[in-house]
Amino acid sequence: MIFSGGATGSGAAEAKLMADYAKSVLEFDGTVLLEDQSATTWENITNVIPLLEDVGRIKIASQPAHALKARAYLRRQRPDLAERLVRADDYRPGEWMVVKPLLALYGLWTLRGLTADERKALL
Template identity: 45%
Template sequence: MVLGFANRGKRPNAVNRWRARIAARTALRLMSSGATVSVICCGGAVRDTRAEADLLAEALRGMGWLGDIQYDRESVSTWENIANARKLVGDPDMIAICSNGLHAAKARAYLRRQDPRLGGLLVPTDDYRFGGMMLFKPIFAAVGLWKLAAARRVSRGTQSSGV
C-alpha cells in the first residue's frame, strides 16, 4: 500500500514521487525474495480534481514499475486509506505500508486497529535513504509526532481532533 499526499496540480508532487519511490524499492525487494506483489495506490482527489492514487500510479509507472497496481480513489484520510485498501488486498502473505516514517507508523497502527489479522502481516518498507527529502523531514517529524500522539490518545479512549 502506498499512501497519497495532498497534491495540487495534475502531476505528482515531490512527496507523492518520494512515496512512490519507497513503494517501488519495497516492491522490488519483496519480488526478489519470491513474493508476488500488487501495489495499492491510495488517495482521492483531496486538493485538486485528480485522485492521489492516480498520481502515485503515474509516478510508479514513470519509475519503470510494470507490475500490478490497484486503486483506492475514494479515501480522504489515512484511516480511509487503510479501510479502503483492506477491501483490495485479498488474502496476502504480507503487507507493506509505504509513506514517510511517522505517517506509515500511524497507518500501521490503524491497520492493526481495523484488522488485527492483517496487522500481523506487516513487513518493513525501504523508506529510508540517506539525504532523502532532507528539507521536508523536520516538518514531517513534527506533524507526524503530533498526529501519531493524537491517534494513540483516541485509541486509549480520550478525545482528540485532527487525526
C-alpha cells in the same frame, strides 16, 4: 501494488498521481490497483482492506510517521491482517532533506492519537 488516496480539491486523486509516477518514472510494470476515494489515513486503510484479504505480505510505504500511523490503524481495524505486515523502507538518507524537520514535527503531532504501544511498534 496498491495506491491509496483520493483527490484533494479539484486535482487528480493522490492514488492516480502515485501510480503514474511509479509507472513512468520508476518504470514499475507490475499490477497496479487504485483506491481513490480516501480522504484520511483511516479511510486509506478501511478502503484497501478488501484488496488485502488474499495477500501473503503487506508492506505500507510512505513518509515514516504516516506509515506508522497507517500500520497502527491496520492493527486496530484488522489485527489478523496486521500479522502479515513486513518492514518497508520508510526512511532513505538524504531524502526530503530540506523539509524533513518540518515533516518530522508534523508527523509527531499527527501521531498524538496513537497509544504508547502503537508508537513503539517497529512495523
